[in-house]
Amino acid sequence: MHNRLIWDKDGRDWPNRQASRFVHAGGLTWHVQTAGSGPVLLLVHGTGASTHSWAGLFPLLARDFTVVAADMPGHGFTTRPPSSHLSLPGMARAHAALLRELGLDPVLAIGHSAGAAILARMCLDGMITPRTLISLGGALLPLDGLTQKVFSPLAKLMAALPHPPYLFALRARYTSMVDDLMKGTGSVLAPQTIELYRRLGSSPQHVGSAIAMMAHWDLTPLRHDLARLGPHLILGSGSNDRTIPPAVARKVHAMVPNSELAIFDGLGHLAHEERPELVLALIRRAAGVPPRPPGGGGAAPPPNKKGGGGGRTGGGG
DSSP: OOSSOOHHHHTTTOTTGGGEEEEEETTEEEEEEEEOOSSEEEEEOOTTOOGGGGTTHHHHHTTTSEEEEEOOTTSTTSOOOOGGGGSHHHHHHHHHHHHHHHTBOOSEEEEETHHHHHHHHHHHTTSOOOSEEEEESOOOSOOOHHHHHHHHHHHHHHHHSSSHHHHHHHHHHHSSHHHHHHHTTTOOOOHHHHHHHHHHHTOHHHHHHHHHHHHTOOOHHHHHHGGGOOSEEEEEEETTOSSSOHHHHHHHHHHOSSEEEEEETTOOTTHHHHOHHHHHHHHHHHHTOOOOOTTOOOOOOOOOBTTTOOOOOOOOO
């Protein structure tokens, strides 16, 4: 068993592979996907996922935006930093370094689960200044009660031991564990999508990075800072999300003045993978993109690169 995924083997049929490249930034080698033209839109996936999470949404967004997505540090095909860099501030700094290397300044930022927290931290610390931030099943608040008391020490213990990632990877490869984990999100996914999660779960580096990330995760400072978030915040949540229930989005909505709720009926934590067209409609509305005529096209404005003078698109709200 290889410690990390190998692009020529494990990435042979990776979704949107034609948009992939490898970029050196912040001491890491990143797997990055970019496509399209127009205002820059940044996608950040959640813990334990990768760029494959945007498989259906990515090409749809590329019709109207310059879309950039990357495997976060230690995940998928991106190399792993020291475990201490997998904290929320560390992940925010890493993504900021990637954007500097790419020379891109996102007008819209969309994060799923922990990815939403990374983007919120980047906004609060002035690393990015998007007009709109869209949180999809966002992990924006600390775990409550007994879950927090048990989960964090357990994650830290697992992160300190050498064998749990390998044991998890073996179980992911040879048992139904991944299928059960996916069902636990409340989402119904296609078999090929579950197979990609199984491939990721079979990588000790990927699993170890996810564990280390959880062990170093502290959302308490973010909770205290959310009320001063600058961008308009759209809180998308699946009504059947069993990982981060809609109640969390409602709490954040009450805390952040410049925010709104968007509930996806019948969908789970991976709503953007179940029904990418529904999430696309939300994003286009937030960006002020007019409905696309049948077979329509038209030239898109140039990317909003730093120093490049491209204007921002209209915001949501």
